[in-house]
Amino acid sequence: MVRVSRVLPGSICDEMGVVAGTELLSVNGRPLADFLDWEFLTADDELVIEARLPGGEEIVYELERPEGEPLGVELEPPNVRRCANKCEFCFIEGLPEGLRKPLYMRDDDYRLSFAYGNFATLSNLKERDFARILEYRLSPLYVSVHATPHEARKVLLNNPRVPDIVAQLRRLAEGGIQFHCQMVVVPGMNDGEVLEQSLADLWAFGDSVLSVALVPVGVTQFSHLYDGRPMDVENATRILDAVERWEARALASRDDRWVFGSDELYLLSGRPLPGAAHYGDFAQIENGVGAVASLRERVREGLDTLPRLDGRRIGVVTGVSMAALMPELLEQLRERTGALFEMLPMENSLFGPTTTTAGLLVGADIRRALEGRHDLDLALIPAETINDDGLFLDDERFVAVRESLPMPVHPSYDFVDVLALEGEPHLSGHAA
Numbered sequence: 001m002v003r004v005s006r007v008l009p010g011s012i013c014d015e016m017g018v019v020a021g022t023e024l025l026s027v028n029g030r031p032l033a034d035f036l037d038w039e040f041l042t043a044d045d046e047l048v049i050e051a052r053l054p055g056g057e058e059i060v061y062e063l064e065r066p067e068g069e070p071l072g073v074e075l076e077p078p079n080v081r082r083c084a085n086k087c088e089f090c091f092i093e094g095l096p097e098g099l100r101k102p103l104y105m106r107d108d109d110y111r112l113s114f115a116y117g118n119f120a121t122l123s124n125l126k127e128r129d130f131a132r133i134l135e136y137r138l139s140p141l142y143v144s145v146h147a148t149p150h151e152a153r154k155v156l157l158n159n160p161r162v163p164d165i166v167a168q169l170r171r172l173a174e175g176g177i178q179f180h181c182q183m184v185v186v187p188g189m190n191d192g193e194v195l196e197q198s199l200a201d202l203w204a205f206g207d208s209v210l211s212v213a214l215v216p217v218g219v220t221q222f223s224h225l226y227d228g229r230p231m232d233v234e235n236a237t238r239i240l241d242a243v244e245r246w247e248a249r250a251l252a253s254r255d256d257r258w259v260f261g262s263d264e265l266y267l268l269s270g271r272p273l274p275g276a277a278h279y280g281d282f283a284q285i286e287n288g289v290g291a292v293a294s295l296r297e298r299v300r301e302g303l304d305t306l307p308r309l310d311g312r313r314i315g316v317v318t319g320v321s322m323a324a325l326m327p328e329l330l331e332q333l334r335e336r337t338g339a340l341f342e343m344l345p346m347e348n349s350l351f352g353p354t355t356t357t358a359g360l361l362v363g364a365d366i367r368r369a370l371e372g373r374h375d376l377d378l379a380l381i382p383a384e385t386i387n388d389d390g391l392f393l394d395d396e397r398f399v400a401v402r403e404s405l406p407m408p409v410h411p412s413y414d415f416v417d418v419l420a421l422e423g424e425p426h427l428s429g430h431a432a
């Protein structure tokens with residue numbers, strides 16, 4: 001059963017009398033377990049839908065859907081599958097105590113992997129899940145591989161019952177499923193030989209493995225399980241060497257880079273970050289692979305849309321890891337707009353100094369950066385720091401933080417998104 005959360009006005013379901021709270025029980029005789037069943041089973045044009053209205057009345061709708069017309073319902077979010085692993089390096093293990101509950105939830109859900117690109121380890125897949133992935137052709141899936149040698153993977157995932165990922169991928173690949181894979185590389189655990197073996201195993205899948213991202217382990221000051229070495233210049237350089245070796249092979253034989261190092265690896269190693277063309281369609285940008293190149297590209301493309309803002313003083317709050325890259329971008333913005341930009345790189349007060357990502361800054365950091373700065377006309381903060389409910393990771397409300405500060409504060413993804421509107425008189429000087 002899946003429950004309707006919203007019916008779009010004028011849609012087929014609206015005309016049928018479906019209302020929010022209606023339970024959708026089956027489609028063409030097949031019971032509905034979740035949004036995937038609904039999406040795939042309603043792909044037919046002739047539908048018999050069994051439902052239960054909020055008052056308890058059971059009803060059967062028979063309909064012929066005009067080709068391509070959506071049924072017009074939104075469903076309540078599914079119960080997310082929990083992770084059965086206990087990786088020593090899990091970011092959630094590194095969270096401080098006392099944050100809001102959902103932040104501690106470890107999801108490991110192949111359905112979200114298909115629908116939203118969340119990475120899943122596939123270690124909790126049951127026979128029924130395999131059958132659904134193959135029947136519905138849930139492809140591509142985003143898979144946290146971490147290591148292909150079975151023993152190494154058991155240690156990394158801290159789960160002796162973890163299945164053999166090579167056998168799992170093979171079974172799915174034989175059914176036509178493709179994968180974007182990631183390996184979180186932990187020095188001493190899955191670098192060196194394990195990394196080489198894993199890349200060789202994934203390479204052997206041919207076109208079924210679309211890309212592999214190598215991401216360095218992240219350790220906060222609260223990580224208590226992982227006592228290994230953090231990623232350093234030497235390790236990052238060695239991993240990028242492996243990326244380049246496999247990349248050369250992939251370019252030669254499949255005209256595709258196939259393996260990518262995350263931006264953080266380049267920043268850690270001191271190697272220059274590749275340009276946008278390196279990343280193709282940015283398949284793993286949510287994993288921090290090519291995010292800087294994409295930002296540079298968006299700034300370059302958006303410069304012409306920006307108004308003159310001569311003499312305006314604009315503060316730009318960012319994480320420590322972006323401090324080296326920001327001056328070049330701010331200089332381009334200064335040249336184009338005439339505004340005076342000041343970069344404000346902040347240490348993360350919640351996770352500690354080893355967490356340098358801009359998107360993980362918290363409300364307290366934003367306050368610290370901007371309070372008392374009456375000299376600024378405007379401030380930009382990383383939009384990724386705020387969730388859909390308007391909250392920072394430390395539970396501070398964006399609206400409250402903004403109101404406590406002496407200048408208009410705008411969340412921004414790429415500077416251009418906010419600055420392009422600043423020339424419009426009715427928006428100038430107002431907070432988002």
Ligand code: SF4
Nearest residue numbers: 083085086087090106
């Ligand atoms: S798979 Fe590991 S890193 Fe991912 S959520 Fe589970 S414990 Fe954390």
